[in-house]
Amino acid sequence: MDLTFASITDIADAVKSKKVSAKEVAEHFQKRIASLDGKLNSFTSKNEQAIKEAENLDARISKGEEVGLLAGVPFGIKEMFCTKGLATTAGSKILENFIPPYDATVVARLKKAGIVVMGKLNQDEFAMGSSNETSFYGAVKNPWNLDCVPGGSSGGSAAAQAARLVAGTLGTDTGGSIRQPASFCGIVGVKPTYGRVSRYGIIAYASSLDQAGPMVSNVKDAALTMEVMSGFDEFDGTTTKKPVPAWSKNLKADVKGMKIGLMKEYMSGGLHPDVQKTVENSVDSLKKMGAEIVEVSVPMTEYAVPVYYLIAASEASSNLARYDGVKYGYRADFKNLSAVDLEEFYGKTRGEGFGKEVKRRIMLGTYCLSSGYYDAYYNKAGQVRRLIMNQYLEAFKKCDVILSPVTTAPAFKVHERISDPLTMYLNDIFTTSTNLAGLPGMSVPFGMSQDGLPIGIQLTASHFEEQKMLDVGYALESASSVKGAKPHVI
């Protein structure tokens, strides 16, 4: 069995039927991490207990105990997720030494299903970034071209998965942080409907937008992982009580009669020719498979990026207030602490603990929420957000799934945009409105640029209609010309 390219289902089946032991699987991927991650920097820390945990699982299997759907599948977990006993930093210096005494609900569910956590994955600091360059733990490289960024903020997840350092990874998506790096690295990334997946134990960036999802190698693995992650959690009041469908079992590549919406606003102008070509090819493929193509319009998406940055920064400014050096995490070094007043204590600790981009967003958000500006910024952004959602719901009366590019262009070069925040922010132009509307979205690899960089297709469905989206993704995957292409680093 070729473990490197095996699917999640294949590994779990092989481990359960004792064709391979969980320990062998863990050791295989541990070696890959050791030999390849030096080039990528996708891991921030490794789980020293991984092999032991795999052995424990093998022992349970040999005793005939019931093990879960993901038995023995090696996973990498983004730094946003709290993992019991494993450092959880959010890519920030301010949480450098933070070891949570609890697992995020989704991590706990995946562990219960049998995954082996191989380590924690690099990301932009507090998920604020689109290139993984804002991480305190250094930039991550794109396995298809080490001069390029893997995207962000879940850059470590995308890179590790693309290089097959693990069989599955978890990411979080606040404005595109799963879909954009998935597209840049040629993997499948899904952001479920807001409320589908518990946020408990996931470090908050922007609470009303954050949602966790799988970043894996194929659509079926994504569907299966989502099944395990999703569903009501009594520790998160914003999770839905809707039952979780058997997405992976229901998955079908049949799009006959389905209506695929092309969003007018996302199809015109400014697209990199290779992205343009990939989108056109995907539309042609779906047409050939019997889907009906319709044009839809969500005019208010014009404002999605500013609305997103106002809301996300505002919520972040409050969410990140708890990192103050009092209870846990980084505390600035003071020679005589008792002589330091509180303001200085906070100022120095937070000034040293947070990176530039995080500070920029805290300041932006603090300003938006300030008395006298609240109505013009935060409140107005909330109103536009509702309009965006309403227009999406109108659009979904005409189609089942909306197809669009994920980004205007393939992965850019390291350092190319980091000093130009506005250009960097515009990178999120096609992805943020999905979060603002709370919709499920995904990226499926479908093309390759002339320079050999992967290009994904973004699919969006109406609330809780993940199945339709996954089906279209599955169909595209089956028709994809880039299936089986391997990144440079492998």
Add this chain to the structure above:
Amino acid sequence: MSYRGFEPVIGIEIHVQLSTKTKIFSADATTFDAADNENTSPISVGMPGSLPVVNRKAIEYSIKTGLALGCEIRRKSVFARKNYFYPDSPKGYQISQYDQPICEKGQIVFKVDGVEKVIGITRAHMEEDAGKSNHLGDYTLINYNRAGIPLLEIVSEPDIRTPAEAAEYGRTIHQIVRYLDVCDGNLEEGSLRCDCNVSVRKVGAAQFGTKVELKNINSFRFVEKAIEYEIERQIDAIERGEKIIQETRLWDPDKNRTFSMRTKEDAQDYRYFPDPDLLPVIVSDELVEKIRKDLPELPIARAKRFQTEHGLPESDALVLTTEKPLADFYEATAQESKNYKSSANWIMTELLRELNTTNKKIKDSPIRPEQLGKMIALIDKGTISGKIAKTVFQEMWQSGKEPETIIKEKGLVQVSDPAAIEKIVDEVLAANAQNVEDHKSGKKKNLLGFFVGAVMKASKGQANPDLVNKILLEKLK
């Protein structure tokens, strides 16, 4: 009431600690006597990724209180974040309610010096308490046990005009929340804390003066004293031609004065916004009606009923309704005894005295109301005298036995047989021949009391005093 031509304007914010078993957004216990930081979890200390989930009981208690204060209950209220940095605020913000509080527009009525006073309630909103900083010399320790304890902040209109009214307003709210059983009312433990906004203006002026906030006062006596001091301080300042500074002041009970804590210049912008972790609180009409139906009779209504239906004087009715368990005790006693006034008297004198001297609460009384009621009925039936009843009462207090048992065991039944009493009277008169002579000749005036006492003593207190009197009067003619 006028102070040197000035009129005080007072509004009060009371933080009521709701007596839920768990915190408002986590399953941590709320016990007061827990060890430092024992009642905490990742949620209440604001660990990364932790989320609040609202405690349904806290919502119900808030609605209950709102209804008792005559408030409108918002069918949709919203939790908001109040952002500020302080070490005992673990998340860097407090979850509170801002522009959409659960309760609005109520009022309460109470009497001050016999005059009825109506005070408007602006709003009552739910929020979480902060932790407690213990400053120990050059370092500070923080105890987060209190962080996340549910509070209901009740905000009055600026309708209060005197320190006495302010104190009575506080007492009335205290009494109501205890009646509702939504707060243990323990002032020493901080279960109810008052912030008072005080300003003064020339009598007849339409505009309010600059207000000063007196924070965290935990006794109603101190509320009265602090406001009294503050009024005089403000008038002195104005008369000296000074401007009142908008500031927060604290009450120093040792020095009997207020002192400045911070001025409004350091006032913070709390950047309130709806908490995205919590969905709006939606309350159904059914829930509100159910809670309304289950509301207990409130002290003022109950006192009125004791006056109109039981014929008690206002003073008795007020004493008996100070707290619900006492009023319940009285009603249970009266139901058994069928004698309202006598039940009231026994409770207000004998029972309350015993409770006070032994420092017991009414719920810990060794005498049950049914027992006291039975005893009173036995007096009314003539089975025992009022005097013997005191002995029975003492015995019930000590042993908790039924009054009939005590009377039987101790042979305390009242002797109402005229022949038996006559026999004792004769013996007493015979033994005191000289006194009989003096009484009859008028040499010594009115020895009747002496003879009654002697007969009662000879009967070990068991003779029916009415009969003793009657027989003595006849014999001494």
